[in-house]
Amino acid sequence: MVLNIYKYMNYYKITKTIYSQVIDYGTFNTYNEALNQKKLLQKHNWIKSKSTHYDKENIFPKYLLKKDEEDNYIIINKNTGKTYGSYKSKKYAKIIKRILPFYKENINITKIEKQALKEFYKYIHYNKFKDKYHIIYKNTTIGTYNTLIEALTERDLLIKFENKVYFENPNLFYTYDKKRLPPFYTSKDITYNPSQNKYKITKKIQNKEITLGFYSTYTLANNINRYLEKNYLELNVIKHIIKVTKQIQKRDNYINKINGIYYIKRRINEKEIIYAKYDDIELARYIRNKLKKNNWKKSSFESYECNYYQNQIKTKYYYDNTDFFKKA
Numbered sequence: 001m002v003l004n005i006y007k008y009m010n011y012y013k014i015t016k017t018i019y020s021q022v023i024d025y026g027t028f029n030t031y032n033e034a035l036n037q038k039k040l041l042q043k044h045n046w047i048k049s050k051s052t053h054y055d056k057e058n059i060f061p062k063y064l065l066k067k068d069e070e071d072n073y074i075i076i077n078k079n080t081g082k083t084y085g086s087y088k089s090k091k092y093a094k095i096i097k098r099i100l101p102f103y104k105e106n107i108n109i110t111k112i113e114k115q116a117l118k119e120f121y122k123y124i125h126y127n128k129f130k131d132k133y134h135i136i137y138k139n140t141t142i143g144t145y146n147t148l149i150e151a152l153t154e155r156d157l158l159i160k161f162e163n164k165v166y167f168e169n170p171n172l173f174y175t176y177d178k179k180r181l182p183p184f185y186t187s188k189d190i191t192y193n194p195s196q197n198k199y200k201i202t203k204k205i206q207n208k209e210i211t212l213g214f215y216s217t218y219t220l221a222n223n224i225n226r227y228l229e230k231n232y233l234e235l236n237v238i239k240h241i242i243k244v245t246k247q248i249q250k251r252d253n254y255i256n257k258i259n260g261i262y263y264i265k266r267r268i269n270e271k272e273i274i275y276a277k278y279d280d281i282e283l284a285r286y287i288r289n290k291l292k293k294n295n296w297k298k299s300s301f302e303s304y305e306c307n308y309y310q311n312q313i314k315t316k317y318y319y320d321n322t323d324f325f326k327k328a
Contacts, residue, residue, distance in 0.1 A: 005034045014038055019115055021102045060101035065093055084109055088180040092120050124151045149176050190221050201225055213245030255284050264288050283308055
């Protein structure tokens with residue numbers, strides 16, 4: 001089955017989530033009818049209109065972009081005359097104009113403006129501790145820049161190369177004006193803890209402040225924070241992040257690295273007990289887990305090690321640059 005086409009009883013339904021809005025594009029008698037409709041919608045950017053064969057009651061609202069008397073931009077609903085803005089940046093206003101139709105008449109302009117900010121500054125991250133801007137693309141830092149204008153210009157080049165758009169025509173480039181940039185997306189939820197040399201994420205949920213955990217890098221903390229906000233702080237997502245965080249932070253409990261050797265040890269009644277030492281962190285974690293499960297009994301070391309090598313066991317845990325957040 002093709003993405004966005006689902007079998008519903010004896011029919012085929014087209015559904016797509018766009019800008020956090022679940023859009024129902026209708027039900028069709030045959031799979032080919034649904035597939036042809038999907039291709040038509042893709043051609044018209046998934047907009048319900050007469051061109052995509054929807055009736056007047058179901059077509060999306062149309063919006064106009066217009067300059068006001070202060071040379072800023074406002075967005076006008078053609079049907080109702082309701083306005084949004086004004087916005088100093090034409091590019092930012094155009095992104096908002098593109099998002100608005102998918103909300104139909106249920107407009108949450110604060111949420112839409114926030115989505116537009118993320119799109120406007122896509123791939124750009126600010127390191128407030130170094131006062132630098134980074135382009136991070138597919139989990140790789142492409143470059144570091146002193147100014148937001150530099151980062152935006154290089155980001156646009158990256159996107160145009162990615163989309164195989166070449167540069168003989170200078171009009172393909174957007175010229176940014178520092179005075180007209182929308183506010184850069186920054187988070188007050190990330191704070192630096194110098195004593196631990198880690199970055200803490202806190203969230204205010206129902207007037208209660210919750211600490212999600214401490215993270216080794218600002219990039220990881222920022223990725224987690226954006227992932228949460230993308231999912232609008234859903235409780236099940238927050239609980240999952242806390243669980244992941246605990247696994248990151250506790251994965252090496254009772255293991256200490258000394259001169260390249262991993263010691264399994266713990267302190268009981270002020271006395272330090274060393275259970276084993278290995279040069280393989282995976283083996284050390286496996287043995288530590290077995291010891292904990294069996295109430296720290298030393299008698300079965302040989303069988304643990306034998307099982308590890310025979311079955312080539314790898315411990316399961318989340319890494320600090322965990323793949324879990326790649327889609328954040």
